[in-house]
Amino acid sequence: MTIVSERYRHVITAAVAVAVAALIGAVTTTAAQAAGTERPGRALPLAGKVIGIDPGHNGGNFDDPAYINRLIWNGRERETCDTTGTETDAGYTEARYNFRVAGFLRADLIKDGARVVMTRTSDTGVGPCVNRRSEIINAAHANVAIDIHADGGPPQGRGFAILEPVADGPNDKVIKASVRFGALLRSAFRHGTGMPVSSYDGVDGINFRNDLAGLNLTTVPKVLIECGNMRDATDARLLTSTRFQQAAARAMAAAIVAFLR
Numbered sequence: 001m002t003i004v005s006e007r008y009r010h011v012i013t014a015a016v017a018v019a020v021a022a023l024i025g026a027v028t029t030t031a032a033q034a035a036g037t038e039r040p041g042r043a044l045p046l047a048g049k050v051i052g053i054d055p056g057h058n059g060g061n062f063d064d065p066a067y068i069n070r071l072i073w074n075g076r077e078r079e080t081c082d083t084t085g086t087e088t089d090a091g092y093t094e095a096r097y098n099f100r101v102a103g104f105l106r107a108d109l110i111k112d113g114a115r116v117v118m119t120r121t122s123d124t125g126v127g128p129c130v131n132r133r134s135e136i137i138n139a140a141h142a143n144v145a146i147d148i149h150a151d152g153g154p155p156q157g158r159g160f161a162i163l164e165p166v167a168d169g170p171n172d173k174v175i176k177a178s179v180r181f182g183a184l185l186r187s188a189f190r191h192g193t194g195m196p197v198s199s200y201d202g203v204d205g206i207n208f209r210n211d212l213a214g215l216n217l218t219t220v221p222k223v224l225i226e227c228g229n230m231r232d233a234t235d236a237r238l239l240t241s242t243r244f245q246q247a248a249a250r251a252m253a254a255a256i257v258a259f260l261r
Helices: 014-035 059-063 094-111 130-139 172-193 233-239 242-260
Strands: 050-055 071-073 078-080 115-118 144-151 161-165 206-209 222-229
Touching (some): 050 094, 050 130, 059 094, 071 130, 144 242, 161 172, 172 222, 222 233
Parallel strands (some): 050 115, 050 144, 144 222, 161 206
Antiparallel strands (some): 161 222
16 A cells, blocks of 8 residues: 655655655555554545556457457547557467556555456456547546556567656646646655666656557546557567566556546
8 A cells, every 4th residue: 555645745746756655655554554553543545546557458359359359439539449558578468468467556556445447357358449448538527537558569569658747628727737647656666666668669658648548538647558568679679578567556556646646
């Protein structure tokens, strides 16, 4: 469980606060639980909040090309309903990675008091289409949402990138908040996982995109994170590690707590 301590509230930059909270908060909470000294009735940092999680793609997408290749409207143009996602050279799929991290993140957020809305609840189905994923999270009136992905970039390219929305109508009112969340997530993920920012995608780990339904159609603050490059051997070893996946989830939770406090 990640708790952001009040004593960090006045640290000059929010990014540094997130990094410190992600590192220290988890340690102190674990120690308190082990010692049985955690105070009963302690306020949970996400009590009353709704968080949306969209684990990109789905494990069954490989088996139903007709479904995922049908066209939908993404807010600016037509794109395919979904894709299979990428995979490592050894065949570990992005869909599996996304869903595992989403599961760890969901558990962390629930421990922090949140109600969590997922766009899919298994890794054996097909879809839903990317526009439907936005509808699910928008209908839940989530306070913030995150799309979890891993990239299929150039074999020698490393690192993670935060994809942020560009104003196009439906998302106009959440652009500023999404940019703030993206900055917090970038700092928390870099410090919490050791994964560097992308060497090929965006600038200093940030890339503004206007071609993705999940960002174009959102009415809640939202970003998409490409957690690393599955086509790079170093990143692939990290992305397929349970330890890294749990660290990635903790970093995401820390950024969400910081954003909503």
